[in-house]
Amino acid sequence: MGIKVAKFGGSSLADAEQFTKVKKIIESDPERRFVIPSAPGKRTPDDQKITDLFYLCHARVQQGVSCNEVFQKISDRYLEIIKDLGLNLDLTPYLREIKEEIAHGASADYAASRGEYLNGLILAALLNYDFVDPVEIIAFHPSGVLNSELTQELVSTALQKRRTAVIPGFYGALPTGEVKTFSRGGSDITGAIIARGVGADLYENWTDVSGFLMADPRIVPNPKPIEKITYRELRELAYMGASVLHEESIFPVRQAGIPIHIKNTNAPHDPGTLIVNDTEPITNAGVITGIAGRKDFTVIAIEKTLMHQELGFGRKILSVLERNQVSFEHLPSGIDTISVVIADSELNQKLERIVAEIERECQPDCIEIHPDMALIATVGRGMAYTPGISGRLFGALGKEMINVRMIDQGSSEINIIVGVETADFERAVRAIYHAFVD
Numbered sequence: 416m417g418i419k420v421a422k423f424g425g426s427s428l429a430d431a432e433q434f435t436k437v438k439k440i441i442e443s444d445p446e447r448r449f450v451i452p453s454a455p456g457k458r459t460p461d462d463q464k465i466t467d468l469f470y471l472c473h474a475r476v477q478q479g480v481s482c483n484e485v486f487q488k489i490s491d492r493y494l495e496i497i498k499d500l501g502l503n504l505d506l507t508p509y510l511r512e513i514k515e516e517i518a519h520g521a522s523a524d525y526a527a528s529r530g531e532y533l534n535g536l537i538l539a540a541l542l543n544y545d546f547v548d549p550v551e552i553i554a555f556h557p558s559g560v561l562n563s564e565l566t567q568e569l570v571s572t573a574l575q576k577r578r579t580a581v582i583p584g585f586y587g588a589l590p591t592g593e594v595k596t597f598s599r600g601g602s603d604i605t606g607a608i609i610a611r612g613v614g615a616d617l618y619e620n621w622t623d624v625s626g627f628l629m630a631d632p633r634i635v636p637n638p639k640p641i642e643k644i645t646y647r648e649l650r651e652l653a654y655m656g657a658s659v660l661h662e663e664s665i666f667p668v669r670q671a672g673i674p675i676h677i678k679n680t681n682a683p684h685d686p687g688t689l690i691v692n693d694t695e696p697i698t699n700a701g702v703i704t705g706i707a708g709r710k711d712f713t714v715i716a717i718e719k720t721l722m723h724q725e726l727g728f729g730r731k732i733l734s735v736l737e738r739n740q741v742s743f744e745h746l747p748s749g750i751d752t753i754s755v756v757i758a759d760s761e762l763n764q765k766l767e768r769i770v771a772e773i774e775r776e777c778q779p780d781c782i783e784i785h786p787d788m789a790l791i792a793t794v795g796r797g798m799a800y801t802p803g804i805s806g807r808l809f810g811a812l813g814k815e816m817i818n819v820r821m822i823d824q825g826s827s828e829i830n831i832i833v834g835v836e837t838a839d840f841e842r843a844v845r846a847i848y849h850a851f852v853d
């Protein structure tokens with residue numbers, strides 16, 4: 416029998432009704448032996464996440480203000496879940512202790528981690544699974560970086576001897592024993608670490624969407640779901656803004672070759688998205704996997720006759736950027752031209768200075784600035800070695816009269832990036848989507 420590690424996000428555990436769905440999912444498959452809960456999330460769009468309430472509680476205490484009211488809200492949420500589930504679990508001593516710890520100056524990480532901790536206690540009682548506190552198995556270096564080797568060892572030793580366990584997500588401990596959390600959304604990382612530690616066959620990530628869609632539904636109505644995607648494709652799409660998973664959660668399982676299955680707690684029979692190894696054979700030649708894009712880029716286009724013969728020209732441009740602490744996204748070049756594509760968030764107020772320094776050091780014939788650019792990545796392992804893909808893509812943009820300002824194809828041939836004006840962004844995404852999907 417295989418092992419599945421199942422992580423449930425905050426919306427999957429927001430109230431008793433959601434807990435009941437989770438129980439049904441777990442009990443429908445005996446391979447789901449290790450379960451990672453997040454803290455209760457929002458029940459409605461204007462609801463508050465328990466983690467946010469814990470941070471607020473901590474901040475109030477630090478400011479010397481009472482956190483009674485906020486803490487009451489937290490307690491009420493948990494007690495209501497227990498009551499509605501009809502569980503025989505007394506959480507009041509735990510709540511009392513946590514409140515005291517926060518009142519006596521416990522850290523923000525400790526306060527925030529209690530959301531997962533308490534949810535873990537409830538879920539373990541509901542499923543009749545062991546409860547394993549991550550302070551015992553998720554180890555951080557004093558610097559706050561995860562101690563992967565030690566964690567791997569602790570996880571496999573602690574979990575080998577158990578058939579089933581609930582391990583709260585989001586936190587672990589420093590060598591001093593103090594609680595340390597991952598960055599926000601970090602329960603995904605805990606799930607991936609546990610999956611690797613127990614040598615799982617599958618890491619299931621249960622959320623409130625049925626996996627990834629081929630394009631942003633706010634731009635393309637009813638885009639098709641992505642049933643299978645490789646880690647590398649996902650990385651390209653995530654970088655361009657499509658996100659369901661915490662980025663750091665990919666590495667532990669990718670290294671171990673464990674697939675991730677994104678599933679929907681509210682529609683458990685939907686196929687979801689399976690994230691697989693990069694070596695997965697290509698069975699979908701000519702088909703794209705997804706489209707994602709980002710706005711707010713500026714292009715600095717530099718032209719100089721015989722630039723390609725001038726030794727060190729590229730280095731001079733890049734050293735100007737480095738000196739100004741600006742990283743670039745793309746660097747498409749022609750015979751006598753080179754363009755630097757930079758995210759506006761990087762550029763801040765530095766554009767004028769950078770242009771002046773490039774002028775001084777590179778003596779170009781001209782420099783043009785194109786603000787308001789958007790980048791769109793069309794990604795798919797099925798595109799590699801398939802003739803006609805770019806023809807279709809550019810044909811579709813041409814038909815829509817969209818001017819392509821920049822083209823960049825990754826060396827892996829699994830993506831084509833085009834730069835268009837921000838005003839054309841949505842139209843361009845739709846045109847590309849419809850060129851490949853009917």
Ligand code: ASP
Nearest residue numbers: 453466585599600601602
């Ligand atoms: N509860 C934490 C947060 O809100 C971690 C998580 O949900 O993954 O960020």
